[in-house]
Amino acid sequence: MKYNLYYLLFCGLIFSVNAQAAPGEYWELTSAMEGMGMSMPARTSKECIAVKDDGEPAGVDKNCNISDLKRIPNGSTWKMSCNDGTTGSGKQTRIKDTITSDILMNTSDGSMKISMKGKHLGGSCQTDEKLKAVTAEVCDLSNRKTYPTEKDAAQAAIVYETFHKKGALCAGNKDMACGLVKRELPNDLGIYYNFSNMQSVEQQNGVTKGCGLGSADSVHRTVCQVNANNRKEIHMLDTLCPAEAKVLHQKIREEECSGRQFTAASDKAKCMAGVAVKTDDSTSSSSSTTVQDTSKSGNATTDAKSGNATDAVKEGTKALKGLKDAFGF
Numbered sequence: 001m002k003y004n005l006y007y008l009l010f011c012g013l014i015f016s017v018n019a020q021a022a023p024g025e026y027w028e029l030t031s032a033m034e035g036m037g038m039s040m041p042a043r044t045s046k047e048c049i050a051v052k053d054d055g056e057p058a059g060v061d062k063n064c065n066i067s068d069l070k071r072i073p074n075g076s077t078w079k080m081s082c083n084d085g086t087t088g089s090g091k092q093t094r095i096k097d098t099i100t101s102d103i104l105m106n107t108s109d110g111s112m113k114i115s116m117k118g119k120h121l122g123g124s125c126q127t128d129e130k131l132k133a134v135t136a137e138v139c140d141l142s143n144r145k146t147y148p149t150e151k152d153a154a155q156a157a158i159v160y161e162t163f164h165k166k167g168a169l170c171a172g173n174k175d176m177a178c179g180l181v182k183r184e185l186p187n188d189l190g191i192y193y194n195f196s197n198m199q200s201v202e203q204q205n206g207v208t209k210g211c212g213l214g215s216a217d218s219v220h221r222t223v224c225q226v227n228a229n230n231r232k233e234i235h236m237l238d239t240l241c242p243a244e245a246k247v248l249h250q251k252i253r254e255e256e257c258s259g260r261q262f263t264a265a266s267d268k269a270k271c272m273a274g275v276a277v278k279t280d281d282s283t284s285s286s287s288s289t290t291v292q293d294t295s296k297s298g299n300a301t302t303d304a305k306s307g308n309a310t311d312a313v314k315e316g317t318k319a320l321k322g323l324k325d326a327f328g329f
Contacts, residue, residue, distance in 0.1 A: 021126040024048040027099065028119045035105075035112035048125035049099075049118075084108075096120075139163075139170035141180060151191070154184035158195045160203035164210050178211035186213070186222045189236040196220070196240070 027049045032042040064082040075093035080086075088105040099118030104111065137146055147153035157163060157177035163170045164177065184191050185208075195204065196216075204216035213219050224241035227233070229248060237245040257271035 021128040022050045024050045024125045024127040026121040026123045026125055028121055029099075029116055030118075031114065031116040033112060033114045036107075036110035046121070047118075048127050048129055050127050080105075135169060139173045141173065141176050150180070151184070151188070154180040154188070154191050155194060157181050158185060158191060158199075158207060160199055160206045164207050174210070181207060181211045182213060186219060187226055189223065189227050189230065189233045189240060192219075192223045193236055193240060 025048070027047055028044060029047050030042050030044045033040045064080055064086070066078050066080055068077075068079040070077050072091075072093075074095050075091065077091045078089065080088040080090070086105060086107045088103055090101065090103040092101040093099070097120035099116070101116045101118075103114045105114065106112075137143055141147060141153040141157055147156060157180040160168075162168055163174050165171070168174075170177070185195060186192075195207070199207075201216055204219075208214060208216050208219045220240075224237075224244045227237060227241065228244040230237055231248065231252070234245060234248060237248065253272055257268050
């Protein structure tokens with residue numbers, strides 16, 4: 001996801017693009033990225049570039065600023081700095097039917113080198129056609145190329161900034177997003193985990209109220225009620241709904257502490273307290289300890305997975321936001 005974000009930023013830095021369509025011509029662009037211990041194979045694409053281009057880079061993210069812009073023969077150089085600490089520098093040259101650009105970006109994760117070569121193909125076009133195509137693809141939650149499963153689509157549909165905010169990039173598809181929100185959010189702990197952790201309460205309310213689900217608090221209560229007996233994801237229940245999780249843990253302990261080896265009241269009391277009890281086959285059993293340890297282990301695993309999912313969605317949201325800021329949507 002970060003590679004895609006850097007690619008979007010790179011494309012925005014190479015050419016000045018107006019929010020309004022401008023006459024352009026087709027170019028074949030081949031770009032490659034390398035750094036942070038990884039490399040992405042060169043990708044080639046057909047792009048529409050303005051016929052009249054002043055060579056001034058245009059930052060995709062409004063939190064990034066271009067400075068030290070200097071004209072050089074047939075091109076320009078510049079520096080960049082962003083509020084998140086990312087810095088960079090770039091150089092671009094354009095001579096007749098060729099374009100060459102190089103950018104070095106320094107992030108908290110390391111440095112990234114991005115290079116591009118372009119070849120003029122000709123043919124008239126409008127510079128906003130690519131943006132329209134990308135936007136249509138991203139905003140269509142039924143597009144299984146972008147969203148392989150309905151769960152993936154639901155993860156995107158819960159993002160306030162993308163679908164629900166007034167003037168959002170995908171505001172035209174809000175009804176489609178709300179359909180997924182209503183169906184998935186109250187029932188799926190994984191989706192609700194990301195919904196509640198990646199957005200402010202104000203944004204959460206913007207989604208739930210806008211989709212007719214009431215307040216974010218009422219949705220939280222519904223999620224906890226629906227999943228009160230969700231043993232498969234009890235580790236998530238521990239985090240999101242501690243009261244319901246406590247009752248479920250107690251129920252599981254009751255079940256585990258029943259049976260012939262716990263016929264004695266004292267043995268059952270020990271089991272319920274998490275104390276090892278010696279059984280007839282000379283083995284020790286402490287169901288509550290086992291359950292609790294399993295819960296902790298699962299919690300660590302799921303927190304990591306959910307954290308990765310949250311980061312991915314955030315990066316995707318940031319990339320989409322960047323498109324909006326750059327192109328005036």
